[in-house]
Amino acid sequence: MKINPSLESNVGNASKYVTSIAKMRGSIIGKILVLATVVIAGLGIILGCLSLSLNSLDSYPIPLLVLLGILMACLFVYTQHIKREKQWGLIIFAGLSFISAYILRLLPTYLYGFQINGIIHRSFISALLLLALTVPSFCYGLYHMLGATPKAHDLSRYPIIMLPIVLILIAYGILLYRVFNLGVGNLSWHILITPFEFQDWSTIVWQNNWPTWVPQSIHQPGLSNYIMGTLLLIGMTSVISIPLGVAVGIYVTERSKGKLAKTIKFSCTTLKSISVFVLGLTAMTLVRDTYGTFLANIFAGFYYDIQGNRHIASGSFFTAALIISLLVIPIIARATEEGILSSPSDLKEGSLSLGASNQYTLSHILIPWALPNIVTGWLLGCAETAGSLATIWFISGTGQYGTGPFNSVTSLSYFIYFVHSDIDMNFKSVEGIYQYSAAVILIIIAVALSIAAVIIKGRLQKRYR
Amino acid sequence: MLILAILPLIFLALIVVNLAINSREAIVNVGLFGYGKLLSPNISGVFSTNLGLYGLLPGIWGTFLVIVVSMAIAVPISMAMAIFASEFTLGFLGKGMRTTLGILGGIPSIIYALMAGVFAQLFIVPKFTGAGLSPIPPPGMWWWKPGSLPFNTSTLLGGIMISMLIIPFMAPLFEDAIRNVPNSLKEASLGLGASRWHTLKTTTLPYALREIISACSLGVLTAMGDVVIAGIVIGFESPLPTPLYDVLKSTAPLTSTGAGFSGGFDQGAFNATANSAANFTGLLLLVMAFAIMGVTYILQRRFKRRVAR
Numbered sequence: 001m002k003i004n005p006s007l008e009s010n011v012g013n014a015s016k017y018v019t020s021i022a023k024m025r026g027s028i029i030g031k032i033l034v035l036a037t038v039v040i041a042g043l044g045i046i047l048g049c050l051s052l053s054l055n056s057l058d059s060y061p062i063p064l065l066v067l068l069g070i071l072m073a074c075l076f077v078y079t080q081h082i083k084r085e086k087q088w089g090l091i092i093f094a095g096l097s098f099i100s101a102y103i104l105r106l107l108p109t110y111l112y113g114f115q116i117n118g119i120i121h122r123s124f125i126s127a128l129l130l131l132a133l134t135v136p137s138f139c140y141g142l143y144h145m146l147g148a149t150p151k152a153h154d155l156s157r158y159p160i161i162m163l164p165i166v167l168i169l170i171a172y173g174i175l176l177y178r179v180f181n182l183g184v185g186n187l188s189w190h191i192l193i194t195p196f197e198f199q200d201w202s203t204i205v206w207q208n209n210w211p212t213w214v215p216q217s218i219h220q221p222g223l224s225n226y227i228m229g230t231l232l233l234i235g236m237t238s239v240i241s242i243p244l245g246v247a248v249g250i251y252v253t254e255r256s257k258g259k260l261a262k263t264i265k266f267s268c269t270t271l272k273s274i275s276v277f278v279l280g281l282t283a284m285t286l287v288r289d290t291y292g293t294f295l296a297n298i299f300a301g302f303y304y305d306i307q308g309n310r311h312i313a314s315g316s317f318f319t320a321a322l323i324i325s326l327l328v329i330p331i332i333a334r335a336t337e338e339g340i341l342s343s344p345s346d347l348k349e350g351s352l353s354l355g356a357s358n359q360y361t362l363s364h365i366l367i368p369w370a371l372p373n374i375v376t377g378w379l380l381g382c383a384e385t386a387g388s389l390a391t392i393w394f395i396s397g398t399g400q401y402g403t404g405p406f407n408s409v410t411s412l413s414y415f416i417y418f419v420h421s422d423i424d425m426n427f428k429s430v431e432g433i434y435q436y437s438a439a440v441i442l443i444i445i446a447v448a449l450s451i452a453a454v455i456i457k458g459r460l461q462k463r464y465r
Numbered sequence: 466m467l468i469l470a471i472l473p474l475i476f477l478a479l480i481v482v483n484l485a486i487n488s489r490e491a492i493v494n495v496g497l498f499g500y501g502k503l504l505s506p507n508i509s510g511v512f513s514t515n516l517g518l519y520g521l522l523p524g525i526w527g528t529f530l531v532i533v534v535s536m537a538i539a540v541p542i543s544m545a546m547a548i549f550a551s552e553f554t555l556g557f558l559g560k561g562m563r564t565t566l567g568i569l570g571g572i573p574s575i576i577y578a579l580m581a582g583v584f585a586q587l588f589i590v591p592k593f594t595g596a597g598l599s600p601i602p603p604p605g606m607w608w609w610k611p612g613s614l615p616f617n618t619s620t621l622l623g624g625i626m627i628s629m630l631i632i633p634f635m636a637p638l639f640e641d642a643i644r645n646v647p648n649s650l651k652e653a654s655l656g657l658g659a660s661r662w663h664t665l666k667t668t669t670l671p672y673a674l675r676e677i678i679s680a681c682s683l684g685v686l687t688a689m690g691d692v693v694i695a696g697i698v699i700g701f702e703s704p705l706p707t708p709l710y711d712v713l714k715s716t717a718p719l720t721s722t723g724a725g726f727s728g729g730f731d732q733g734a735f736n737a738t739a740n741s742a743a744n745f746t747g748l749l750l751l752v753m754a755f756a757i758m759g760v761t762y763i764l765q766r767r768f769k770r771r772v773a774r
Contacts, residue, residue: 413575
């Protein structure tokens with residue numbers, strides 16, 4: 001029986017449809033074209049990423065784009081020849097490459113006008129165009145190089161996902177590297193254990209049998225009061241926020257599911273999402289309104305200077321902890337809620353059916369089960385406390401007169417801001433070189449707390465499985 | 466238990482009442498509409514509240530610009546990170562992504578504000594200040610002054626730093642949204658022969674859209690509420706930019722405008738009217754936050770209905 005020759009040829013063509021251009025038998029041209037696309041597009045991606053920062057690579061994008069356009073046109077012709085189908089996307093892509101190369105050719109090196117406050121370099125636009133054109137063509141080349149199967153389709157999409165991740169991780173890496181590079185050099189044990197002191201005063205000294213005023217001064221750089229201040233702030237915030245946060249979490253899940261529970265939940269969400277500036281403003285108002293009264297000792301704080309005179313400070317650790325705990329309560333409440341909701345209902349029902357009271361079940365079954373969650377939330381809240389500046393921005397002091405619950409509030413993040421802001425040049429002249437050291441210590445404290453939270457969370461997931 | 470649990474609610478109510486009472490003086494003494502009034506584009510210079518111009522429209526516009534810039538950078542990158550950590554993992558790299566994000570989330574905002582200069586050196590100075598050009602102003606740039614170019618303060622730089630702050634915060638939320646999509650949906654799509662990328666585009670992301678929107682709104686609220694980076698990298702008080710879209714000028718957002726009004730870190734420069742204006746700014750921020758939360762709620766309800774059909 002004879003087979004229709006046209007049908008046979010159709011079957012032969014159909015086998016060509018499912019295979020890729022590069023994997024086709026004997027198609028050396030296809031292999032070369034696909035390989036060239038991958039190489040050129042990969043070079044283009046690297047060039048585009050570098051051009052986001054470097055100006056000197058300005059002359060390379062135009063030939064690269066022209067080459068890419070020629071390759072795409074060749075691929076269009078070749079697929080039409082082999083597969084008998086016109087992939088119009090390829091020719092549109094080639095056209096876009098040529099047009100963008102031509103636009104880049106027309107652009108002057110520096111662009112300005114429209115009263116825009118800047119002189120834009122051409123390579124910024126060329127970098128954006130390069131990235132927009134080379135990433136899809138790289139994916140296309142990779143797809144055909146890997147065999148045009150569904151798995152190859154998945155694998156060829158990795159560049160789209162990986163490129164932004166790699167770029168942002170490089171950015172974070174540069175940031176952390178710069179902080180550590182500038183800060184570790186000045187760091188020593190001595191600076192960690194000495195407090196900052198800046199005093200100018202005069203004393204009567206007998207010189208040549210005559211009393212004279214001699215100016216005295218202590219200009220002692222140090223970081224210990226800021227580190228102790230951060231730790232004290234973390235401790236006091238924990239003392240306030242753990243009972244409240246756990247109570248909110250338990251109340252919302254166990255005790256009530258009515259309107260009040262919903263309102264409390266909503267208030268926690270709102271506290272977390274309103275601006276920290278509002279909280280800072282509230283702290284400032286609290287200090288200002290109680291300034292003349294006896295409550296100033298609690299909210300504004302006090303200190304004794306070197307002559308022993310008592311002064312009212314601008315804000316105490318207690319106020320700061322009270323305000324920051326409003327940020328930490330929602331975190332702990334959310335963690336407690338998650339922990340209690342994840343507890344198996346068998347345990348609770350078993351306890352209740354054996355005659356235990358609700359209170360006993362709560363304190364002996366549910367809270368122990370939710371404890372790792374609570375600890376995770378607490379650690380995250382501590383990291384938040386260590387870094388929070390906006391809440392204590394308006395009420396902080398330099399903290400050179402000791403760190404206690406009712407002393408002037410200070411922390412490492414406020415120290416960094418105070419050096420950065422150039423308000424007090426005396427302070428900057430003494431402590432200026434230790435700004436990045438303080439940043440290093442702050443990063444170490446905050447990141448250590450976050451890592452501990454991440455590790456506990458990882459253990460938790462293993463326990464549930 | 467009830468007494469402890471109700472305390473956050475009482476605190477929140479006290480904060481709102483405090484803001485409302487304190488902003489009364491600004492509304493009465495300064496007024497709302499007109500030249501230099503609270504809702505006008507006229508604002509006096511940095512920290513000079515003596516002129517009595519308390520316009521907040523530049524602040525609102527600055528908040529909008531900062532949100533647009535930071536979201537335009539943060540959302541695609543967070544989405545890529547979430548997809549990499551949940552769907553397109555590369556062995557241990559994808560599993561380590563979540564840990565990396567947890568660690569990066571611990572970096573305080575003051576560090577980003579402090580290190581903004583690094584990104585100004587790496588990105589802003591070569592691309593937007595005409596590096597390599599002679600210091601003589603180019604022809605046609607009559608407004609150009611030697612110190613006016615965006616070397617270390619601009620809305621763009623502030624937006625970049627705020628986006629770096631909110632990426633470790635948003636990416637885990639996106640990842641949760643993608644993980645919460647039922648496996649049966651994904652498996653049905655994969656079983657019908659779709660590739661993983663196709664499944665992601667047509668099944669997973671549309672289903673997760675509702676949670677993605679709520680994560681985005683949390684990111685917007687964080688970007689809006691940030692005051693440390695906004696104050697240090699962008700500035701405290703500034704007029705409207707001349708072409709409104711110009712992100713290379715520094716347009717202070719609402720938070721740092723209010724911080725500049727309050728002058729809290731300088732006890733000597735206390736000005737009752739300015740402090741009251743700062744409280745009004747806080748009230749405005751609160752209203753904007755509630756508006757964003759409401760819009761998110763409405764959007765979520767719409768998308769919930771669409772998915773159910």
